[in-house]
Amino acid sequence: MSKVQDAVVEIQSALTKRLKLEAPRFALESAGSKVSGSIISDSFKGMADSERQRRIWDALDEEYGAESVHRAGTFLAFTPDEWDLSEDSDSRD
Amino acid sequence: MADESKKPKAMGEADYRKGALDRIGESFILLRNEAFGGSAYLAGRGAEGALRAVLWKADPEIQQGKKSLDTGHDLRKLLTNVRNLGLLHAGGPDDPLITAVQRVARLWYNNMRFESSRAVETRWYQLGEVTGKRTIKQAASEFYDACSVVIKRCEALCQKSRMP
Numbered sequence A: 001m002s003k004v005q006d007a008v009v010e011i012q013s014a015l016t017k018r019l020k021l022e023a024p025r026f027a028l029e030s031a032g033s034k035v036s037g038s039i040i041s042d043s044f045k046g047m048a049d050s051e052r053q054r055r056i057w058d059a060l061d062e063e064y065g066a067e068s069v070h071r072a073g074t075f076l077a078f079t080p081d082e083w084d085l086s087e088d089s090d091s092r093d
Numbered sequence B: 001m002a003d004e005s006k007k008p009k010a011m012g013e014a015d016y017r018k019g020a021l022d023r024i025g026e027s028f029i030l031l032r033n034e035a036f037g038g039s040a041y042l043a044g045r046g047a048e049g050a051l052r053a054v055l056w057k058a059d060p061e062i063q064q065g066k067k068s069l070d071t072g073h074d075l076r077k078l079l080t081n082v083r084n085l086g087l088l089h090a091g092g093p094d095d096p097l098i099t100a101v102q103r104v105a106r107l108w109y110n111n112m113r114f115e116s117s118r119a120v121e122t123r124w125y126q127l128g129e130v131t132g133k134r135t136i137k138q139a140a141s142e143f144y145d146a147c148s149v150v151i152k153r154c155e156a157l158c159q160k161s162r163m164p
Helices: A003-019 A049-071 A080-090 B013-032 B036-058 B075-084 B095-107 B110-114 B117-126 B136-158
Strands: A025-031 A034-040 A072-078
Touching: A003 A025, A003 A034, A003 A049, A034 A049, A034 A080, A049 A072, A049 B013, A049 B136, A072 A080, A072 B013, A072 B136, A080 B136, B013 B036, B013 B136, B036 B075, B036 B095, B036 B110, B036 B117, B036 B136, B075 B095, B095 B136, B117 B136
Parallel strands: A034 A072
Antiparallel strands: A025 A034
16 A cells, blocks of 8 residues: 555544544545645534534544644534435536 | 546535535634634635525526536625525524624635735734734634534525434
8 A cells, every 4th residue: 555545544534433434435546745625424414514523533633742733734524415416416407 | 529428526515515515624723723814704605605505505597507606706695595495584583694694794705715914914904804903723623613603504504404
């Protein structure tokens, strides 16, 4: 596995464990030394986006400490309903 | 004569998309550190970039340079252009995006980039967004949430397999 894949897998695993994510799906990519992308899980239901971000960054800080800002870029946190809207709109036309 | 190869490359869907992701990420860092003016400015800029990414990806004429993407920084106009491409439908799951763009467009303005956080707070006070009972912290947090709705929906639209 490449270093990039390693970094992506490590972040996925850390977030799944720390946030106790239910059936998570990830669409992450590495840009330079940082991993960014989308996280999809029912665990975000009922939370405003700012709250989702607080939890994600608290989890990353717990896992990596001050290193977190060097490893992580931006994560968008979706519920499955929010993410799968694109499929719904395909069939609406 | 200018060397054509040294001209900056025109921005495309991926550039706008990744820029929007970076801006909303940076906005949250500022929000977390209670730098509300900068947070609001970057979140709004991210929303603009995300709408531009969708337009670029969905409109072949923009990709071919036959049509300009330069709509200024009018978020409502960008939303109208997205809607005109048949990508949004009122009265359904796109409603949160439409509502969020209206909310962001009311509070965000391009000159925010020059203003102090205090000036942004004063403007939002005049608009009734900040009141005696509703702090700039609450207002900035909800503004961030609205921009996130826009960026996330645009990200999902960009993932649509049917889009060119």
